[in-house]
Amino acid sequence: MKAIVTAAWLAEHAQDKDLIIADCRFRLDDVAAGDSAYQAAHLPGAVRLDLDRDLTGAKGEHGGRHPLPDLAQLAAKLGSLGIGNGTTVVAYDDQGGAMASRLWWLLRYMGHDAEAYILDGGYTGREKAGYPLDSAVPEPNPQTFRLQVREGLTADVEEVRGKLGQPGVVLVDSREAPRYRGEAEPIDRAAGHIPGAVNRFWGEGRGADGAWKSAEAQRERFADLSRDDEIIVYCGSGVTACPNVMALEAAGFTRVKLYPGSWSDWISYADNPVAVGDE
Numbered sequence: 257m258k259a260i261v262t263a264a265w266l267a268e269h270a271q272d273k274d275l276i277i278a279d280c281r282f283r284l285d286d287v288a289a290g291d292s293a294y295q296a297a298h299l300p301g302a303v304r305l306d307l308d309r310d311l312t313g314a315k316g317e318h319g320g321r322h323p324l325p326d327l328a329q330l331a332a333k334l335g336s337l338g339i340g341n342g343t344t345v346v347a348y349d350d351q352g353g354a355m356a357s358r359l360w361w362l363l364r365y366m367g368h369d370a371e372a373y374i375l376d377g378g379y380t381g382r383e384k385a386g387y388p389l390d391s392a393v394p395e396p397n398p399q400t401f402r403l404q405v406r407e408g409l410t411a412d413v414e415e416v417r418g419k420l421g422q423p424g425v426v427l428v429d430s431r432e433a434p435r436y437r438g439e440a441e442p443i444d445r446a447a448g449h450i451p452g453a454v455n456r457f458w459g460e461g462r463g464a465d466g467a468w469k470s471a472e473a474q475r476e477r478f479a480d481l482s483r484d485d486e487i488i489v490y491c492g493s494g495v496t497a498c499p500n501v502m503a504l505e506a507a508g509f510t511r512v513k514l515y516p517g518s519w520s521d522w523i524s525y526a527d528n529p530v531a532v533g534d535e
Contacts, residue, residue, distance in 0.1 A: 257506040259360060260468045261373040263382045266346055270301065274370070275344040276337065276396070280355040281379060282307040284443075290355075299348065299382060300390040303337040307495065311358050318413070318524045320517035321443070321493035322358075327366055331401040334363075338396030341369045341404075348375035348382070352462060357498035361514060367404025374502070376467050411488045411513040413521055417528065419488070420452055426481055427453035430491035430500045431519070438532030443492055446523040450490065451531040454481075458496045461503040474507040486511045490518035 269275060279302040281290040287308050294304050305311060310333055313325040339345060345363060347356035353374045363372045375382065383389065411419075419425045429449045434440040436455040441447035449455070460477060462468050469477075481487065487509055491497040494516040504512045515521075522528050 257468050257471050257474065257502070259373055259502050259506065260376050261346060262376050263385050263387055266299075266375060266382075267387060272344065274342060275346065276339050277302040278337075278339075278345055278347040278356070278359055279304050279379075280307065280311075280347050280349045280359050282349065282351070282355045293350070293379075295391065297389040297391050299379070300388060300392075301394050302348075302390075303339075303394060303396060305333075305337070305347075305359055307355050307358060311355075311362060318517070318521055320519075320521035320524070322495050323521075324494075324516050325362075327403055327405060330362065331366060331403045334366075335399050335401040336396070338399055339368075340399030340401055341367060343368075343399060344370045345372045346375055347372070348378045350379040352459060352466065353378060353468070353499055354458065354496045357502055358495050361409075361498040361501055365406055365409050367402065367406060374468070381466065409513060411515050413515075413517060413525065413528075416450065416488060416490075416515055416522070419486075420450070420529075424484070425486045425488065428481075428487055428489045428497075428500060428504075429453040429455045429519075430458040430489060430497045431455070432457050432459075435492070437534060438530075444520050444523060446530060448530040448532040449519070449535075450522055451529050452535060453490075453531075454535060456500060458491065458499040458503075461499055469503075471506040471508075474503045478504060478507050478509070481509070483509050484511075486513065488513045488515050490515040490522075492518055493520045494518045 283289040349355040438448035
């Protein structure tokens with residue numbers, strides 16, 4: 257996959273002048289864990305971006321559990337960390353790439369011009385491979401990140417509602433199958449899925465060894481979908497949908513949108529329909 261780099265590739269390019277490594281580790285069950293892990297050890301030179309603090313905005317009645325951040329504030333933060341529009345970024349986490357993919361997607365949405373990558377295997381894979389780690393906090397050379405929002409990459413609740421059942425539009429639910437079917441819901445207040453959505457668990461984009469599958473294998477995951485269709489991807493809160501956006505694009509889909517509020521936003525509207533079981 258184009259957006260994936262290996263630990264060996266990163267070791268070769270880590271000293272490149274215009275490359276920044278971003279630590280995106282985060283745990284939903286312990287929101288302080290990512291910062292603590294970074295302080296203990298991280299990839300040498302890595303800057304820190306936290307899902308709750310940096311990659312998520314203020315929560316309200318609607319918008320979901322992880323609404324998009326204030327983009328101007330994030331642009332300023334990226335610049336302070338040495339990330340400009342032309343900076344190559346390699347993001348990693350220790351949760352299969354879910355949190356790192358959120359940064360990957362936000363960079364594209366905000367008008368980042370250079371390459372953005374996810375580190376295959378993440379922090380754990382890099383550590384197991386024996387590459388050095390560090391605890392020093394880097395002092396980046398500040399850059400200017402010019403915000404150029406690409407509006408066509410998202411769909412809001414009104415657009416999703418208006419396109420339910422519309423030919424040529426496919427909703428992809430990225431959560432695990434029991435949550436999609438409404439059999440279990442450990443996080444949100446209601447179980448089920450948006451009517452008409454197909455289920456493609458984001459974790460199936462990786463193999464049994466945890467490595468990301470090839471572009472060909474991603475095409476096989478989505479073989480029943482047409483590349484002519486508009487694809488709207490969601491999950492619980494707009495985070496783990498991002499790996500599926502990445503996988504769909506690797507599979508050759510060009511009309512892919514993210515529903516940032518996702519299921520937690522959808523169910524915040526009492527009149528939105530909910531489906532259970534398999535479609």
